[in-house]
Amino acid sequence: VGGRTTYGPHSSGGHAGMGLIVRDWDWRRYQRAVLIAPEISASVGCPDVQARDIAEPFPLVTVDTPAVEAAGLLAERRLPGLIVLDRSGRPHAILPGSQVLRFMIPGYIQDDLSLAHVLDERHADRLSEALRGKTVEQLLPARRDELPVVAADATAVEIAAVMARWRSPVVAVVGGGRLLGAVTVSRLLGLLLERPPESPA
Amino acid sequence: VTAAVVVVVFVGVYVLIATERVSRVAAALGGAAIVLAVGAVGSNDVFYSRETGIDWNVIFLLFAMMVIVSVLKQTGLFEYLAVWSAKRARGRPYRVMVMLCLITALASTVLPNVAIVLLAAPVTLLVCERLRLRPAPFLIAEALASNIGGTATLIGDPPNLIIGSRGDLSFNDFLVNLGPVVVVVLVAFLVLCRWLFRREYVYDPARVEEVMELTEREAIGDRGLLVRSLIVLFLVIAGFVAGQPLDIDPSIVALFGAGALVLTSRLETRDYLEDVEWETLVFFMGLFVLVGALTKVGVIQDLADFAADATDGRLFYASMLLLWMSAGLSAVVDNIPYVATMAPVVAELTAHAPPDTDPRVLWWALALGADLGGNATAIGASANVVVLGVAKRNGYPIGFWEFTKYGAVVAVVSLAICVPYIWLRYFVLA
Numbered sequence: 001v002g003g004r005t006t007y008g009p010h011s012s013g014g015h016a017g018m019g020l021i022v023r024d025w026d027w028r029r030y031q032r033a034v035l036i037a038p039e040i041s042a043s044v045g046c047p048d049v050q051a052r053d054i055a056e057p058f059p060l061v062t063v064d065t066p067a068v069e070a071a072g073l074l075a076e077r078r079l080p081g082l083i084v085l086d087r088s089g090r091p092h093a094i095l096p097g098s099q100v101l102r103f104m105i106p107g108y109i110q111d112d113l114s115l116a117h118v119l120d121e122r123h124a125d126r127l128s129e130a131l132r133g134k135t136v137e138q139l140l141p142a143r144r145d146e147l148p149v150v151a152a153d154a155t156a157v158e159i160a161a162v163m164a165r166w167r168s169p170v171v172a173v174v175g176g177g178r179l180l181g182a183v184t185v186s187r188l189l190g191l192l193l194e195r196p197p198e199s200p201a
Numbered sequence: 202v203t204a205a206v207v208v209v210v211f212v213g214v215y216v217l218i219a220t221e222r223v224s225r226v227a228a229a230l231g232g233a234a235i236v237l238a239v240g241a242v243g244s245n246d247v248f249y250s251r252e253t254g255i256d257w258n259v260i261f262l263l264f265a266m267m268v269i270v271s272v273l274k275q276t277g278l279f280e281y282l283a284v285w286s287a288k289r290a291r292g293r294p295y296r297v298m299v300m301l302c303l304i305t306a307l308a309s310t311v312l313p314n315v316a317i318v319l320l321a322a323p324v325t326l327l328v329c330e331r332l333r334l335r336p337a338p339f340l341i342a343e344a345l346a347s348n349i350g351g352t353a354t355l356i357g358d359p360p361n362l363i364i365g366s367r368g369d370l371s372f373n374d375f376l377v378n379l380g381p382v383v384v385v386v387l388v389a390f391l392v393l394c395r396w397l398f399r400r401e402y403v404y405d406p407a408r409v410e411e412v413m414e415l416t417e418r419e420a421i422g423d424r425g426l427l428v429r430s431l432i433v434l435f436l437v438i439a440g441f442v443a444g445q446p447l448d449i450d451p452s453i454v455a456l457f458g459a460g461a462l463v464l465t466s467r468l469e470t471r472d473y474l475e476d477v478e479w480e481t482l483v484f485f486m487g488l489f490v491l492v493g494a495l496t497k498v499g500v501i502q503d504l505a506d507f508a509a510d511a512t513d514g515r516l517f518y519a520s521m522l523l524l525w526m527s528a529g530l531s532a533v534v535d536n537i538p539y540v541a542t543m544a545p546v547v548a549e550l551t552a553h554a555p556p557d558t559d560p561r562v563l564w565w566a567l568a569l570g571a572d573l574g575g576n577a578t579a580i581g582a583s584a585n586v587v588v589l590g591v592a593k594r595n596g597y598p599i600g601f602w603e604f605t606k607y608g609a610v611v612a613v614v615s616l617a618i619c620v621p622y623i624w625l626r627y628f629v630l631a
Contacts, residue, residue: 106326106327106330106595107594107595107596108322108323108324108326108327108591108595109323109327111319111322111323111591112280112320112323112324114277114280114420114421114422115280115323115324115327115420117277117416117419117420117422118280118284118327118415118416118417118419118420119327119415120414120415120416122414
């Protein structure tokens with residue numbers, strides 16, 4: 001995968017239909033804490049939907065991708081986050097847009113929000129300087145939660161639970177040792193709101 | 202046997218606190234549990250005795266001041282003052298340092314040191330980044346200034362709270378006796394900074410414009426809250442000053458102030474409790490139980506007798522011993538447990554001081570030694586540790602020895618100023 005931005009399956013961006021082979025990667029390890037009762041799953045109104053059906057092609061970056069390039073991708077395609085692959089091409093982390101902002105905004109301003117008020121617009125223009133010369137690996141928090149990932153047959157509730165648990169705007173979908181794509185929070189919410197549960201009589 | 206057990210437990214707790222093998226709260230509570238379990242003290246001693254129990258006066262005063270700082274923090278006042286002062290200094294590094302240190306020291310006289318350095322550090326980093334200056338000297342200087350400023354008043358530094366309560370000393374007593382020497386120490390410290398950090402004042406005049414562009418007024422989010430908070434703070438300070446003639450304890454004044462601020466600020470509970478350091482409060486409680494046990498089994502009396510014999514009733518020698526010993530120990534161990542232990546010893550010494558002397562000099566020597574000695578090393582005072590943490594988190598790590606090489610000089614000079622002050626004021630001119 002190298003240090004370049006690539007795309008997941010079905011993408012019109014250059015690697016259509018190829019998919020990404022994920023060898024020796026036990027995705028179930030990442031799901032052990034999430035238990036979903038079938039009755040809850042049925043109550044949300046979309047019990048038949050599985051992750052593979054709503055997974056979308058998603059831009060992939062590697063840990064070596066330049067941070068500026070990753071941020072540009074988020075901005076250009078209005079994405080909530082990116083899937084980050086490690087050097088062997090396996091899913092490594094989700095990089096949410098908010099994490100990129102955390103890197104751009106100095107820590108002392110995050111500590112004391114009233115300082116954000118005293119800064120002028122010229123300073124805002126310079127925030128992107130913090131990304132220069134950095135890689136995606138450096139943007140990722142030092143202590144990461146486990147990778148938000150679901151199996152191809154995961155239900156909507158399972159996907160929602162994983163997203164909520166890891167507070168991630170994107171969830172990777174894996175099946176047959178391949179990265180099938182990703183489900184974004186907007187896609188999932190759209191689906192959940194499409195068919196609201198019937199009101200009790 | 203009980204006395205031996207209490208001493209062993211006490212020493213064990215001290216070792217655990219000093220080596221940080223377990224949290225200081227766990228060490229103090231664990232020790233308190235053991236002395237209770239062996240029957241050295243009982244519930245009456247712990248909860249209701251003024252001599253051997255938890256000093257609720259100190260606990261509630263500390264709690265109230267933490268609530269007050271939680272509300273004041275929301276106003277943006279400190280950020281306003283810091284940016285304003287950096288602009289008044291026209292970005293000249295030494296002037297900026299002096300202004301920031303003066304604000305920090307002044308604020309530390311009425312608010313907890315840790316809260317003040319936590320407020321000072323972010324705005325200092327902002328100004329230094331704008332001027333392309335290394336923030337470490339500024340952060341170190343602010344921690345030192347905070348410890349110096351906090352020495353001046355009853356509420357400035359936690360050890361002073363213990364000394365005030367155990368020694369029955371008022372806010373005014375502290376201000377009148379420690380205020381003058383703290384002013385001299387602060388001036389000397391600011392002059393010393395010119396030399397200590399002389400290589401750090403190189404700056405690019407072109408960068409000054411970046412500081413001048415900061416808009417300090419924007420730091421103040423809610424002007425109404427600021428006005429209400431300043432009125433209450435003024436009334437609290439007035440209450441501290443008037444408390445002695447009116448016989449109102451500082452803790453009561455502070456609790457009224459905290460309550461008034463909570464009511465007038467209309468903040469959410471989590472906001473006004475944000476800066477309450479529950480760990481510190483519980484740590485104090487555990488310590489008071491341990492020291493109470495030492496008092497109950499007679500160890501404190503033995504220590505006081507030993508100290509009285511060693512100094513042969515000579516008050517000046519006793520005060521010098523207290524000053525330098527307190528400074529030395531406070532440089533390497535937390536000054537709160539040290540003062541909590543020494544307070545009953547000093548109380549015994551003052552009770553049996555020779556007639557025609559002012560035995561309160563021992564309290565002042567203890568306060569000056571413990572507070573100013575904390576500047577000597579990076580771990581000598583909570584404010585130092587906090588500044589190191591903030592600096593590291595923002596990518597400007599300050600090493601133990603980098604802090605200590607400046608702090609030790611400042612501590613020695615500060616204490617050297619205290620020696621003639623004590624001698625002249627309490628012995629020559631008394």
